[in-house]
Amino acid sequence: MSLFIRGGEVVSGQGRSVADVLCVDGRIRRVGPALEAPADATIIEAAGKLVFPGFIDPHVHAYLPLVNVTAHSDFANCTRAALLGGTTCIMDFAGAGREKDFDEAWGVWTAQAAGRASCDYAFHLMVREWNAGLRAQLERLVARGLKSLKIYLAYKPSLAIRDEDMFRLMEFAAANDLVVMAHCENAELIPVLQQRLLAEGKTGPEWHEPSRPPMVEAEGVCRFLTFAAAARAKAYVVHLSCAEALSMADRFRDKLEHLYVETMIQYLTLDKSYAERPDFEGAKWILSPPLRAKSDQEALWQALADGRIDTLGTDHCPFGFAEQKTLGRGDFTKIPNGLAGVEERMMLAYSAGVNGGRITAERLVQVAAENPAKIFGLWGRKGAVAAGFDADVVVWDPAARRTISQRTQSLDVDYNPYEGFEVVGAPDVVTVRGEVMVRDGEFVGPTGRGQLLLQGGGS
Numbered sequence: 001m002s003l004f005i006r007g008g009e010v011v012s013g014q015g016r017s018v019a020d021v022l023c024v025d026g027r028i029r030r031v032g033p034a035l036e037a038p039a040d041a042t043i044i045e046a047a048g049k050l051v052f053p054g055f056i057d058p059h060v061h062a063y064l065p066l067v068n069v070t071a072h073s074d075f076a077n078c079t080r081a082a083l084l085g086g087t088t089c090i091m092d093f094a095g096a097g098r099e100k101d102f103d104e105a106w107g108v109w110t111a112q113a114a115g116r117a118s119c120d121y122a123f124h125l126m127v128r129e130w131n132a133g134l135r136a137q138l139e140r141l142v143a144r145g146l147k148s149l150k151i152y153l154a155y156k157p158s159l160a161i162r163d164e165d166m167f168r169l170m171e172f173a174a175a176n177d178l179v180v181m182a183h184c185e186n187a188e189l190i191p192v193l194q195q196r197l198l199a200e201g202k203t204g205p206e207w208h209e210p211s212r213p214p215m216v217e218a219e220g221v222c223r224f225l226t227f228a229a230a231a232r233a234k235a236y237v238v239h240l241s242c243a244e245a246l247s248m249a250d251r252f253r254d255k256l257e258h259l260y261v262e263t264m265i266q267y268l269t270l271d272k273s274y275a276e277r278p279d280f281e282g283a284k285w286i287l288s289p290p291l292r293a294k295s296d297q298e299a300l301w302q303a304l305a306d307g308r309i310d311t312l313g314t315d316h317c318p319f320g321f322a323e324q325k326t327l328g329r330g331d332f333t334k335i336p337n338g339l340a341g342v343e344e345r346m347m348l349a350y351s352a353g354v355n356g357g358r359i360t361a362e363r364l365v366q367v368a369a370e371n372p373a374k375i376f377g378l379w380g381r382k383g384a385v386a387a388g389f390d391a392d393v394v395v396w397d398p399a400a401r402r403t404i405s406q407r408t409q410s411l412d413v414d415y416n417p418y419e420g421f422e423v424v425g426a427p428d429v430v431t432v433r434g435e436v437m438v439r440d441g442e443f444v445g446p447t448g449r450g451q452l453l454l455q456g457g458g459s
Contacts, residue, residue, distance in 0.1 A: 001024070001025060001026075001434060001435075002022065002023060002024045002025075002029075002038045002040060002041040002042070002434075003022075003023040003024075003041060003042050003044065003391060003431065003434050003436070004020065004021070004022055004023070004035075004037040004038065004041040004042065004043050004044070005020065005021040005023070005044045005046050005051060005393060005395060005429075006020050006037065006043060006044065006045055006046060006047070007020065007045065007046050007047035008021075008046025008047065008049050008050060008051035008395060009049070009050050009051060010031060010051045010385050011050050011051065011052055011361050011362060011365055011385075012053075012362065012365055012370075012384060012385065012386075013362050013363070013365045013366035013369075013370045014362065015362060016050075016361065016362065017033075018033065019031050019032050019033050019035075019051075020032065020033065020034065020035040020037075021051060021385060021391075021393060022035055022037070022038075022041075023391035023393070023431070023434045024038075024434075025434070026390065026391055026433035026434040026435075027388060027389065027390060027391055027433075027434070028385065028386060028387055028388065028389050028390070028391050028393075029387060030387055031385060031386060031387060042436070044395060044429050044436075046395045046429075049395050049396055049397050049398065049428060050361065050395075050396040050398055051385060051393060051394070051395055051396070052086070052361075052365060052369070052385070052393070052394040052396050053365060053369045053370075053382075053383055053384050053385045053389070053392065053393065053394070054086070054087070054088025054089060054119075054369070054382065054390075054392025054393060054394055054430070054431070054432070055085075055086050055087045055088065055089075055345075055346055055368045055369050055394065056087065056088070056089045056090075056091070056368065056369055056372040056373055056378070056382060056383065057082060057087050057089070057090045057091065057313050057314055057316070057342055057345065057368075057372075058091045058262065058311050058313045058372040058375075058376065059091065059238060059239065059262060059264070059313035059314065059315050059316075060078065060082075060090040060091060060092050060313070060314060060315075060316045060342055061073065061092060061093065061315070061316060061317040061338070062074065062075045062078035062079065062090060062092045062112075062113070062117075062121075062316070063075060063078075063092065063109065063112045063113075064096055064317055064338075065096055065098065066096065066336070067098070067158070068327070069319065069324050069327065069336050071317050071318060071319060071336075071338060072318045072319055072320050072324065072411070072412070072413050073316070073317070073318055073340075073411070074112065074116065075112055075113045075116040075117040075121070075450075076116040076117070076118070076447055077410065077411055077412065078090065078316065078342060079116075079117045079118040079119045079121070079450055080118055080410055080443050080447070081340075081342050081343035081409070081410045081411050082119055082342045082343065083118060083119050083430050083432070083437045083438050083443060083445070084343050084410055084427070084430075084438055084441070084443055085342060085343040085344060085345055085346050085347060085427065086346040086347075086394040086396065086426075086427040086430055087119065087342060087345065087346065088119050088120065088382075088392040088394070088430060088431075088432050088437075089119060089120045089121065089122070089378070089382050089392065089453070090117075090119060090121050090122075090342065091121065091122045091123070091124060091148075091372070091376065092109060092113070092121060092122075092123055092124070093109075093123065093124050093125075093126045093150050094106050094108070094109040094110075094123040094124070094125050094126060095109070095125060095126030095127075095128075095150075096126065097126065097128055097158050097159045101133065101134060101137060102125060102127075102134055102137040102138055102141060103137050105125070105126065106123070106125070106141060109123055110123075110452065113450070113452065114452075115448045116447065116448060116450075117448065117449075117450030118432070118437060118443075118445055118446070118447050118448065118449050118450050119432050119437070119449075119450045120382070120390075120392070120432065120433070120450050120451050120452075120453055121450055121451075121452060121453065122376065122378065122452065122453040122454075123146075123452070124148040124149065124150045124181060124376075125138070125141060125146055125148070125149050125150065126149075126150045126151075126152075127149050127150065127151055127161065127169055128151070128152065128158075128159050128160070128161050129161065129162070129165050130161075130165035130166075130168045130169050130172075135172065138172070139176075142176050142178065144454055145377070145454030146178070146454075147177075147178060147179060147376055147377040148178060148179040148180075148181060148236070148376055148377075149169065149173060149178055149179070149180050149181065150181045150182070150183075150238070151166060151169065151180065151181070151182050151183070152182070152183045152187075153166075153182055153183060153184050153185060153186070153187055153220045153223060153224060154183055154184075154185035154186070154187045154190060154220065154288065155183075155187065156187035156188070156191070160187035163223075163227070166224075166227055167227050167230065167231060170227055170228055170230075170231035170233040171231045171233070173231070173233045173234065174231050174232045174233040174234070177234075178233075178234065179234045179235075179236050179258075179260070179375060179376065180228065180233050180234060180235055180236065181236040181237075181238050182220075182224040182235070182236070182237060182238060183220075183238055183239070183288075184217060184220030184221040184223075184224050184237055184238075184240075184245065185212060185216050185217050185219075185220045185288065185289060186216045186219045186220050186223075189216055189219070190211060190212055190216060193210070193211045193212070193213075193216075194211045194332075194333050197210065197211055197332075198331065198332075198333070203330050203331055203332060204280065204282070204332060205275050205276075205280065205282035205283040205285075205286050205328070205332050205335060206275060206276040206282055206332075207332050208275060208286050208288075208290050208332045208335070209272050209275060209290035209291065209292070211332070211333075212288060212289060212290055214241075214242040214243070214244035214245060214292065214296075215244060217240075217241060217242060217244070217245040217289050218242075218244040218245045218247070218248040219248075220245075221237055221240070221245045221248040221249050222248050222251075224237065225237075225248075225249065225252040225255070225256065225259070226252075228256060228259075229252060229255040229256050232257070233258075234257075234258035234260075235252075235256055235258065235259050235260070236260040236261075236262065236375065237249055237259075237260070237261045237262065238262050238313075238315075239262060239263065239264050239267075239289060239313070239315050240261050240262060240263050240267075240289075240300075240309070241263070241264075241267045241289040241290070241291075241292050241296065241300075242267075242289070242292045242293075242296040242299075242300075243295065243296050243299035243300075245289075246261070246299060246300065246303055246308065246309075249261050249308075250308065260310045260311065260371075260375055261303070261308060261309045261310055261311075262309070262310065262311040262312070262313055263300050263303075263304065263309050263311075263312060263313075264312070264313055264314055264315050264341070265312060265313075265314055265341055265344070265345045265348050265349055266287070266291065266314075266315075266339055266341060266417065267291065267292065267296070267297065267300055268297055268300055268301060268304070268312075268348075268349070268352065268353070269297070269348050269352055269418070269421070270285060270291050270417065270418075271291055271292065271293060271294045271296075271297060272290060272291045272292055272293060274291060274417075275290065275291055280326070280329055283321065283325040283326070283328060283329075283332075283335050284321050284325060284339075284415055284417060285339065285417060286325070286328070286332070286335045286336075286337055287315065287317075287337045287338050287339050288337045301353070301358045301359070304353075304358070304359055304363070304367060305358060305359045305363060309367070310367065310371045310375070311367055311368070311371050311372050311375070312345070312349060312364075312367045312368050313345075313372075314339075314341035314342050314345050315338070315339070315341070316338075316339075316340060316341050316342040317337070317338030317339065317340075318338060318339065318340035318411060318413045319336040319338050319413075320413055320414050320415075321414050321415050322414055324336050339417045340409075340411055340413055340416065340417060341417070341418075343409060343410060343411065344404055344416075344418050344421075345368075346368065346394075346427070347402065347404070347423040347425060347426050347427075348404075348418065348421065348423060349364060349368065350364065350396070350398075350423070350424075350425040351422075351423035351424050351425055354425070355424055355425065369382075369383045369384070370383045370384060378453060381453070382453075390432075390433050391431055391432075391433055391434035392431060392432055392433065393429075393430075393431045394427050394429070394430050394431075395427070395428045395429035395430075396425065396426070396427055396428065397425070397426055397427075397428040398424070398425045399424070399425075400424070400425060400426035400428070400441075401422070401423070401424055402422075402423050402426050403420065403421070403422055403423075404416060404418040404419065404420070404421045404422075404423065405419055405420065406419060410443070426441065427441065428440065428441065432445065432449055432450070433449075433451075435449060437449070
């Protein structure tokens with residue numbers, strides 16, 4: 001089976017050039033000008049369009065069962081939405097803190113994804129404690145290709161890891177070349193601030209951000225990176241939201257050989273005024289860390305452009321408003337935290353970032369394709385339009401105009417956090433390992449084509 005993409009402008013992190021792309025048996029065979037198309041090839045005309053590598057979202061919750069509520073997502077609808085947005089590989093987190101051990105968590109997530117995912121996927125492993133039995137299980141998963149772990153410094157007592165366990169885990173990670181990812185907020189201070197606000201009668205969603213102010217996130221970044229430096233571990237700060245936390249991360253750049261920072265599209269395009277909307281509507285925009293001030297957006301865009309922020313994700317975790325977000329009416333601490341975004345991420349980033357003059361298309365490829373692939377062990381298969389890589393390709397129409405809306409989104413959720421946003425630039429054709437999955441902005445591929453990627457490079 002061969003696929004021939006003709007005449008588009010191929011974009012990498014290093015530059016762009018008009019070229020053809022020949023894909024054979026799911027891999028990219030050749031990239032260059034004026035190639036000859038095989039007689040049996042499926043031809044995609046890409047003149048006047050950009051040809052991007054399939055984008056990678058390094059931080060998605062396609063499946064997330066919490067104590068009282070489960071995210072309004074599964075691998076079928078999440079990966080379909082991802083593909084419609086130009087994302088051809090998602091990275092989820094095996095484990096939600098309810099499983100008895102790593103083997104159970106890995107088994108649950110593997111079963112959830114198998115036969116349902118339409119794009120390729122990989123797992124980080126969520127860790128909330130450390131002991132000899134868990135170490136033995138983790139050693140087996142590492143031998144199979146696991147490259148990344150996730151810890152929480154928030155959500156005590158359900159998820160927050162103890163300092164002693166965090167350090168032992170980081171020592172293990174350093175010895176086994178693993179990336180340690182961390183949700184950085186102070187688990188001790190947040191509940192104190194929450195209860196103080198509630199006692200003052202401040203119960204609405206507008207009080208969520210004051211209960212987790214920037215200093216709480218910055219302190220979490222400081223503690224995580226201090227432990228990582230002491231253990232000589234690879235450190236990855238997830239969903240950084242504000243200038244204060246970014247400044248804290250900058251202080252560690254000469255102390256860590258491997259320090260990676262991730263931000264999310266919502267922190268670049270939404271601000272805390274959304275969560276302050278009256279009549280409880282603000283609950284639609286509750287997530288942690290919270291949305292911040294507009295000034296934080298500009299600091300994050302600048303860091304994304306200058307290289308201090310390495311990756312751009314979504315933390316995709318949709319909850320319905322009417323039946324789920326309203327569980328926190330009268331007590332903001334009970335509002336399920338999370339937003340959708342896997343379908344909208346790249347259109348928003350291209351429109352606000354590239355068209356907005358904040359970043360180049362080349363930089364967009366770096367933060368949303370190349371860097372996630374390199375950091376998490378997928379480079380060589382994912383992240384580039386180059387010979388030998390998987391034929392995950394996005395033919396992007398830079399002139400396409402769309403209005404984001406709940407009425408036209410693919411997810412069955414009762415609102416869209418980006419309702420009414422006008423974007424310019426959108427995917428036209430999206431392929432996964434050489435098979436067309438999206439054409440003319442419509443999903444046309446088979447559900448279940450996605451493969452679990454072992455991050456060491458196999459599948």
